[in-house]
Amino acid sequence: MFMDTNLDDTGLFPNLARLERETVLMLSKILGSPRGYGYIVTGGTEANITGIWIARNRYLKNVKGRPEIIVPKTAHFSFLKAADMLDLKLIRADITEEFTVDVVDVEEKISNNTVAIVGIAGTTELGTIDPISELSEIAVEKNVHLHVDAAFGGLFISIMRLIGYNYPNIGFENPGVSTITIDPHKLGFVPIPSGGIIARSRELFKHISVKAPYLLSEDHETIVGSRTGGSIAATWVMLKYLGIEGYGEIFKELLELKNYLVKRLEEIKSIEIPYVPMLPIVSFKHEKIKSSKLRDKLMEKGWILYLAPMINGLRIIVMPHLNKKVIDKFAEDLENSIKEIEN
Ligand SMILES: Cc1ncc(COP(=O)(O)O)c(C=O)c1O
The missing domain is CATH 3.40.640.10 (Type I PLP-dependent aspartate aminotransferase-like (Major domain))
Structure with a gap:
């Protein structure tokens, strides 16, 4: 209009x-x-x-x-x-x-x-x-x-x-x-x-x-x-x-999803999360693998992640289109990517 x-x-x-x-x-x-x-x-x-x-x-x-x-x-x-x-x-x-x-x-x-x-x-x-x-x-x-x-x-x-x-x-x-x-x-x-x-x-x-x-x-x-x-x-x-209330409800859901993502990432032993912020964003790194290498491997599997050069890691912003199923699939693909690079 x-x-x-x-x-x-x-x-x-x-x-x-x-x-x-x-x-x-x-x-x-x-x-x-x-x-x-x-x-x-x-x-x-x-x-x-x-x-x-x-x-x-x-x-x-x-x-x-x-x-x-x-x-x-x-x-x-x-x-x-x-x-x-x-x-x-x-x-x-x-x-x-x-x-x-x-x-x-x-x-x-x-x-x-x-x-x-x-x-x-x-x-x-x-x-x-x-x-x-x-x-x-x-x-x-x-x-x-x-x-x-x-x-x-x-x-x-x-x-x-x-x-x-x-x-x-x-x-x-x-x-x-x-x-x-x-x-x-x-x-x-x-x-x-x-x-x-x-x-x-x-x-x-x-x-x-x-x-x-x-x-x-x-x-x-x-x-x-x-x-x-x-x-x-x-x-x-x-x-x-x-309104404040509607945004508040969505933001609370995003926080819950962010916490779930953090939990799933922490389950992968070689992954480090140097800082867990109060916002729905998670940056993480692998203890040894270069972030650009991991990014490229994930891209082969259809995931497009930005680099977080500040920590030499990768970044995910949690938005409402994400859900636990997508996060589970990501965690699985991340683990497989690490294995493929290591072998
Ligand atoms: C903190 C911050 N400031 C400014 C910008 C620039 O915003 P835009 O891309 O809308 O110009 C960004 C973009 O990501 C940002 O994260």
């Missing part, structure tokens, strides 16, 4: 613009603020670039040298793109044994040229959650922008917390958090392209606002021009249809 609508000009489709405001507010509330402001964009990459763009323009006047951003070593490669496009020096912060960012290292790396620090709530490879509240304290103290990349984990972590589970607060209740990436097209089960960039306040978007003289809406605050209303309508529908 919304394929032929375009939010390039919010003045041309005012009802759709209202739908976007409502959608963004729903996401913002899930992230702990009734006042957030933002846009439904193409995905986590665009959302991260937008967040860093806001940060750079916000603090550019404070820095004398080349502006810098500090991202954890676990950060998604979209930050490489952001740094390149925005001419920023990308500084990588160390990670701890738990594969979360070392906040002491972040603090030490902050310089007079730092415009932003980044925390990740659900890393791409392992699903680890950085200590956002500690990063928030640093951001306030040092007066830098804190962007949280919750592209993968934002909905899951925040909704589990809202329904009473012991998940960390990664949202706007942390006073230092300025912008958050949260992707409906990941654990929100909305079709691609549906990413989310939410800022603490509308004011923050003024830093990237440009005049669009011929449009009815006059101001433009997104990277792309034409944007399909389909993404907004689809996200609005999913958030309304499932």
Whole structure:
């Protein structure tokens, strides 16, 4: 129904613009603020670039040298793109044994040229959650922008917390958090392209606002021009249809499946799981076999797995189309693959 609508000009489709405001507010509330402001964009990459763009323009006047951003070593490669496009020096912060960012290292790396620090709530490879509240304290103290990349984990972590589970607060209740990436097209089960960039306040978007003289809406605050209303309508529908409760039920099932997958993997003696995250993702490795070799063998059997180079392993994201039968079959094929490689 919304394929032929375009939010390039919010003045041309005012009802759709209202739908976007409502959608963004729903996401913002899930992230702990009734006042957030933002846009439904193409995905986590665009959302991260937008967040860093806001940060750079916000603090550019404070820095004398080349502006810098500090991202954890676990950060998604979209930050490489952001740094390149925005001419920023990308500084990588160390990670701890738990594969979360070392906040002491972040603090030490902050310089007079730092415009932003980044925390990740659900890393791409392992699903680890950085200590956002500690990063928030640093951001306030040092007066830098804190962007949280919750592209993968934002909905899951925040909704589990809202329904009473012991998940960390990664949202706007942390006073230092300025912008958050949260992707409906990941654990929100909305079709691609549906990413989310939410800022603490509308004011923050003024830093990237440009005049669009011929449009009815006059101001433009997104990277792309034409944007399909389909993404907004689809996200609005999913958030309304499932609601906190509906998402919560699915997330609980995903956790159960993840635990089952962990159990089945642990039954294979030569398999190691260096870290079991609070998100529905499992990365594992074989004690001896190279991960790319194991991946190729599994591919011969019809399984396509991504590498998790951080641990020299392989990664599985547990989504609702998985079930215990599929996991059992995978475990069996994994065992056979190991045997075939060893013989
Ligand atoms: C943590 C994180 N951030 C950002 C992205 C980029 O998202 P997209 O592929 O929607 O641009 C990903 C993708 O996997 C991700 O895991």
